[in-house]
Each structure stands twice: as structure tokens, then as C-alpha cells.
Amino acid sequence: MxxxxxxxxxxxxxxxxxxxxxxxxxxxxxxxxxxxxxxxxxxxxxxxxxxxxxxxxxxxxxxxxxxxxxxxxxxxxxxxxxxxxxxxxxxxxxxxxxxxxxxxxxxxxxxxxxxxxxxxxxxxxxxxxxxxxxxxTSVAWTEPGAGSDLRGVRTRAVREGGDWVLDGQKTFIGNGISGDAALVLARTDGRTDRAGEDSFSLFLVHKEGSPGYTTGRPLEKMGLRASDTAELFFDGVRVPGGDLVGAEGGGLRQIRRLLPQGRLAIAVASAVVARETLEGTLRYTRERTAFGERVADFQHSRFELAELATQVEVTEAYVRRAVAAFNAGALDLAGASKAKYWASERAKEVTDRCLQLHGGYGYILDQPVAQSFLAARLLTLFGGTSEILRETIGRDLV
Ligand SMILES: Cc1cc2nc3c(=O)[nH]c(=O)nc-3n(C[C@H](O)[C@H](O)[C@H](O)COP(=O)(O)OP(=O)(O)OC[C@H]3O[C@@H](n4cnc5c(N)ncnc54)[C@H](O)[C@@H]3O)c2cc1C
CATH class of the missing domain: 1.10.540.10 (Acyl-CoA dehydrogenase/oxidase, N-terminal domain)
Incomplete structure (x- = not known):
């Protein structure tokens, strides 16, 4: 014993x-x-x-x-x-x-x-x-000229009496059309040269009662189409001083401090998409036959399914560890970036290989595997691309 x-x-x-x-x-x-x-x-x-x-x-x-x-x-x-x-x-x-x-x-x-x-x-x-x-609500950080590099944000807010006057443009904003208010990152230091750490602030900008706040048409996305994604335009929008969120000039620090939860969320969604797509593929390959056999019974299919099942389980275990760390208040930015990097890349790979196991039906849009494949493609892009995540993880190491 x-x-x-x-x-x-x-x-x-x-x-x-x-x-x-x-x-x-x-x-x-x-x-x-x-x-x-x-x-x-x-x-x-x-x-x-x-x-x-x-x-x-x-x-x-x-x-x-x-x-x-x-x-x-x-x-x-x-x-x-x-x-x-x-x-x-x-x-x-x-x-x-x-x-x-x-x-x-x-x-x-x-x-x-x-x-x-x-x-x-x-x-x-x-x-x-x-x-x-x-x-x-929506989160409105990205602009046509600034995504990975938020210091390139050009939307600006200028004090006028007790209010702020907001001018600029955002893009790729989820819930941008259906939402009521956007958490907007805007430059507030009144300068035009390269921005610094204290150059930005966050505002919760409400559509109602805000002349000059308009939205574009829904952007035509590959997948996840039910969730509206749009451009936002701010033309002299008056934002009450009471809608500044956090400290003036603290926007970038606030974003960095709370980024672990956003990245964890994408890691969790990635693990879930990978698991569900694998389960659907197991069902499909057990039912579909070719050459008198179930597709699942070809040795190649079994090897594929074995590898994918292993990847899904490893990813779930890793993401669950990140969730436990988050719950304990111990998930830092590098840890959340690792979880998002790993899980979103696996979701991309798993959905691609699962689609292959569906043959031609995998390419038809009303098949769940096609929807998962298209959705998973976003996961390595938004909330920090895989390249930016590796930068974050690498900087933490060396
Ligand atoms: C469907 C969808 C929904 C989104 N939802 C939102 C939202 O709700 N709110 C919001 O604010 N944003 C949202 N985004 C924006 C998203 O977060 C950005 O697209 C993402 O951060 C990348 O920015 P970018 O598109 O400007 O790419 P860029 O920054 O122009 O990057 C282009 C390429 O260069 C690479 N790259 C950039 N910098 C480096 C570097 N230092 N080292 C190595 N490679 C680098 C990138 O990885 C990428 O491959 C959404 C995007 C999409 C597509």
C-alpha cells in the first residue's frame, strides 16, 4: 500500500x-x-x-x-x-x-x-x-488600420465640458448591429504621434441618444454567420463623462489585465467545437459505408479517429487545467495565451480532418462538420492571432 x-x-x-x-x-x-x-x-x-x-x-x-x-x-x-x-x-x-x-x-x-x-x-x-x-454589449477595439497592434488605434475622444467627443471607426465588431452599447477603445492623450502606454481609455458608448453613432451592414463572414459582425462609425458622438470605464489613460492596461478571460473563453469554445465535431464524425463514419464496409472500419479512418480522439482529450485536459487556474485566480496572460493557442490550433486541425472523413458531404454547408470547420477557422484569428499569442508566450519565457 x-x-x-x-x-x-x-x-x-x-x-x-x-x-x-x-x-x-x-x-x-x-x-x-x-x-x-x-x-x-x-x-x-x-x-x-x-x-x-x-x-x-x-x-x-x-x-x-x-x-x-x-x-x-x-x-x-x-x-x-x-x-x-x-x-x-x-x-x-x-x-x-x-x-x-x-x-x-x-x-x-x-x-x-x-x-x-x-x-x-x-x-x-x-x-x-x-x-x-x-x-x-460589444467589444470595439479593432479598426481598419489596427488589429493586433492596438497602439495603432486612431479613434479619438476629446474632452468637451463634462463630456467626451468621439470620432473614428471600428471594424469586425461582434454584436455591433444587434448590440446596444460598445466598449470602445479610443485615444485620449490628444496627440497624433506614436501612442504610449497611457494614450488610451475605454468608454461604454450607447447607441440610443447618440447622434453620429452608426453601424454598417453585417459583414459577410465564412462561418458563425448568425452572430452579426459590423463596422461602427463615430462622427462627433457625445459620450457623457460618466461612461468612461476605468481610469483616463488606463485603457491598454485594463485590456491586458482582463485579456486572460477572453482568451480562456476562446480556448474553451475551441475544445468544445473539437469534441462535438469528433463525436459527429464518429457517428457519421459508423453509418456511412463504402466497398461494403463502414468508413469507420478502414484502417486509415481508425488511425485518423484515434489521433483525433487523443488530440481532443489532451486539449480538454489542458483547457480544463486553465479553467481551474482561472477559478483559483492564477491564470496569467501567458497561461491563457497558451491555452488559446493550443486549443484553437487543434480545433482548426480536428475540424479539417473530420471534414475529410465525411467525403463530399463534408463540403455541403448544411452539414454540421462544414459549419464547425468554418467556425473553427476564426478561432486562431480573433482575440489574438496565433502569431501574437506565440509572441506573448515567448516573451514570458525568455
Ligand atoms: C469574425 C471576426 C470577429 C471579430 N470580433 C471582434 C470584436 O468583436 N471586437 C474587436 O475589437 N475585434 C474583433 N475582431 C478582430 C480581431 O481580433 C482581429 O482581426 C485580430 O486581432 C487580428 O487583427 P487584424 O485583422 O488587424 O490583423 P493584422 O494585425 O493586420 O495581422 C495580419 C497578419 O500579421 C500577423 N502579425 C501581426 N503582428 C505580428 C507580429 N508582431 N509578429 C508576427 N505576426 C504578426 C498576424 O498574426 C496576421 O497573420 C474580429 C475579427 C473577426 C474576423
């Missing part, structure tokens, strides 16, 4: 070891919501490049938005990221990748800023409406 006093290592990183009873209860709520409000409508949303606002209010009524909002602001205070992972699993399982992305943008890219850096007065104004789905 072993006398080693250390606890047993978590060899079983399967779903049962990762989730507890409360997560499974939450899964029941999420599953019921997805079956009722999402699954029957996904295809129509995809064709329209837009989801109805009623989806948000229904999600709010089911208690699925703003999970981390604390009880004093009418939320559930569920900061354990496993709840967000459960919601992702249920949405992706139903083929609602666009809805999963839209919720991520609000809950993982905007909400952390409202929780960490908004004033008490701002929280009281915004958080209850985030919870009900009445205030849908």
Missing part, C-alpha cells in the same frame, strides 16, 4: 471529474433553454446573419447571462468558469456556434471590465440590464 501523503493526481479529467452536481443542474437549465429558444431557429439566423433580440431577453429570463454578476447587483455571482463552459457545450451541441460567440463577447470580453473597473454608480446603471438581456 502506498504511504505517499500527496493527494492522487487528477488522472480522470473526463467530464464527471471536471463538473460537479451544481454544474449539471445548470446544464439542465441551459439544455432546456437551447432546445426551446435556439435549436429550432439556428438555420434561419444563419441565413439572416442576425439573431433576434428576443434571444437575449429569453437567455436573461433563464438566468444565463452575466453569470459572474454579484448578488448585490441582482446576479448569481457564478465566477466559477465551469458554468460558462457548460453553456458553451450546450449551445455548440445544438449547432448554435454563432450564439455561443455572441454570448462570449458580452460575458467574457465586456462584462469583466464592467465588474472590475466600472464605478459603483455605473454598475448599478448597467449590470441589471446586462442580466435581463436589455443591454447587449
Amino acid at each position: 502506498s504511504t505517499d501523503p500527496r493527494p492522487a493526481p487528477p488522472f480522470d479529467l473526463g467530464s464527471s471529474a471536471f463538473y460537479e452536481e451544481e454544474h449539471e443542474e445548470f446544464r439542465g437549465v441551459a439544455r432546456e433553454f437551447v432546445a426551446r429558444e435556439v435549436a429550432p431557429h439556428c438555420a434561419g439566423w444563419d441565413a439572416a446573419h442576425l439573431m433576434p433580440r428576443t434571444l437575449w431577453t429569453a437567455a436573461g429570463a433563464a438566468g444565463l447571462l452575466g453569470l459572474a454578476v454579484p448578488e448585490e447587483h441582482e446576479g448569481l455571482g457564478l465566477t466559477d468558469y465551469r458554468f460558462r463552459a457548460v453553456l458553451d457545450e450546450e449551445l455548440v451541441r445544438a449547432g448554435a456556434l454563432g450564439a455561443a460567440l455572441a454570448f462570449h463577447l458580452a460575458d467574457d470580453w465586456v462584462l469583466p471590465h464592467l465588474l472590475a473597473d466600472a464605478t459603483e454608480e455605473q454598475r448599478r446603471r448597467w449590470l441589471p440590464r446586462v442580466l435581463t438581456g436589455e443591454l447587449v
Whole structure:
């Protein structure tokens, strides 16, 4: 008998070891919501490049938005990221990748800023409406001339009395059309030379009552079409001083501090997409026959499936470790970047190889594998490209 006093290592990183009873209860709520409000409508949303606002209010009524909002602001205070992972699993399982992305943008890219850096007065104004789905948010950092390098952002805000006047343009903004307010990164140092660390600030800019705030048409994306993505234009938009989020000049630091959650979210979504695509491919290759055999029975298919299953399990284990670190307050930017880098590259590879196992049917857009392939292609691009992530990870090493 072993006398080693250390606890047993978590060899079983399967779903049962990762989730507890409360997560499974939450899964029941999420599953019921997805079956009722999402699954029957996904295809129509995809064709329209837009989801109805009623989806948000229904999600709010089911208690699925703003999970981390604390009880004093009418939320559930569920900061354990496993709840967000459960919601992702249920949405992706139903083929609602666009809805999963839209919720991520609000809950993982905007909400952390409202929780960490908004004033008490701002929280009281915004958080209850985030919870009900009445205030849908976007994150608006990227511009036509600045994506990876945010110091190239040219949108500027200039003080005028108690307000700020905002001029500029953003692009690739998820929820840009359906959303009510965007967390905008703007230059506030009044200069035009190369920006520094203190040159930018964040504002929650509301569409309603903001003449000069307009949106372009939905951009025609390869995949994830149900989630609207658009350009935003700001032409002399007056932003009340009370809508500055965090400190003037602190925008870049605030973004860097909260980036781990956004990157973790994409890592989790990547692992879920890879798992669901593999499961669908197993079902397909067991049913499809050629040369009198199931496609799954060809040695090549079995080797492919074996490799893919291994990749999916390794990725899940790694991402779950990152989730545990996040829950413990110990996921730093390099750690989140590694998880996103690894998982999104695996999702890209797994969906590609799964598509191949479908033969020609894999190329037909209404096949789930085609949708996953197109969705996965985004995962290595947004929220930090794989090249930028390797820069971040590398800088942390040397
Ligand atoms: C569908 C979609 C949704 C998006 N949603 C949002 C959103 O909601 N809000 C938002 O603000 N943004 C959003 N984005 C923007 C996204 O985050 C950027 O596209 C991404 O950060 C890359 O920026 P870029 O497109 O300007 O590419 P660029 O920065 O121009 O990069 C071009 C190429 O150069 C490489 N590169 C750049 N710098 C380096 C370097 N230092 N070393 C090595 N290689 C480098 C990149 O990796 C890439 O391969 C979205 C994008 C897409 C496509």
C-alpha cells in the first residue's frame, strides 16, 4: 500500500471529474433553454446573419447571462468558469456556434471590465440590464488600420465640458448591429504621434441618444454567420463623462489585465467545437459505408479517429487545467495565451480532418462538420492571432 501523503493526481479529467452536481443542474437549465429558444431557429439566423433580440431577453429570463454578476447587483455571482463552459457545450451541441460567440463577447470580453473597473454608480446603471438581456454589449477595439497592434488605434475622444467627443471607426465588431452599447477603445492623450502606454481609455458608448453613432451592414463572414459582425462609425458622438470605464489613460492596461478571460473563453469554445465535431464524425463514419464496409472500419479512418480522439482529450485536459487556474485566480496572460493557442490550433486541425472523413458531404454547408470547420477557422484569428499569442508566450519565457 502506498504511504505517499500527496493527494492522487487528477488522472480522470473526463467530464464527471471536471463538473460537479451544481454544474449539471445548470446544464439542465441551459439544455432546456437551447432546445426551446435556439435549436429550432439556428438555420434561419444563419441565413439572416442576425439573431433576434428576443434571444437575449429569453437567455436573461433563464438566468444565463452575466453569470459572474454579484448578488448585490441582482446576479448569481457564478465566477466559477465551469458554468460558462457548460453553456458553451450546450449551445455548440445544438449547432448554435454563432450564439455561443455572441454570448462570449458580452460575458467574457465586456462584462469583466464592467465588474472590475466600472464605478459603483455605473454598475448599478448597467449590470441589471446586462442580466435581463436589455443591454447587449460589444467589444470595439479593432479598426481598419489596427488589429493586433492596438497602439495603432486612431479613434479619438476629446474632452468637451463634462463630456467626451468621439470620432473614428471600428471594424469586425461582434454584436455591433444587434448590440446596444460598445466598449470602445479610443485615444485620449490628444496627440497624433506614436501612442504610449497611457494614450488610451475605454468608454461604454450607447447607441440610443447618440447622434453620429452608426453601424454598417453585417459583414459577410465564412462561418458563425448568425452572430452579426459590423463596422461602427463615430462622427462627433457625445459620450457623457460618466461612461468612461476605468481610469483616463488606463485603457491598454485594463485590456491586458482582463485579456486572460477572453482568451480562456476562446480556448474553451475551441475544445468544445473539437469534441462535438469528433463525436459527429464518429457517428457519421459508423453509418456511412463504402466497398461494403463502414468508413469507420478502414484502417486509415481508425488511425485518423484515434489521433483525433487523443488530440481532443489532451486539449480538454489542458483547457480544463486553465479553467481551474482561472477559478483559483492564477491564470496569467501567458497561461491563457497558451491555452488559446493550443486549443484553437487543434480545433482548426480536428475540424479539417473530420471534414475529410465525411467525403463530399463534408463540403455541403448544411452539414454540421462544414459549419464547425468554418467556425473553427476564426478561432486562431480573433482575440489574438496565433502569431501574437506565440509572441506573448515567448516573451514570458525568455
Ligand atoms: C469574425 C471576426 C470577429 C471579430 N470580433 C471582434 C470584436 O468583436 N471586437 C474587436 O475589437 N475585434 C474583433 N475582431 C478582430 C480581431 O481580433 C482581429 O482581426 C485580430 O486581432 C487580428 O487583427 P487584424 O485583422 O488587424 O490583423 P493584422 O494585425 O493586420 O495581422 C495580419 C497578419 O500579421 C500577423 N502579425 C501581426 N503582428 C505580428 C507580429 N508582431 N509578429 C508576427 N505576426 C504578426 C498576424 O498574426 C496576421 O497573420 C474580429 C475579427 C473577426 C474576423
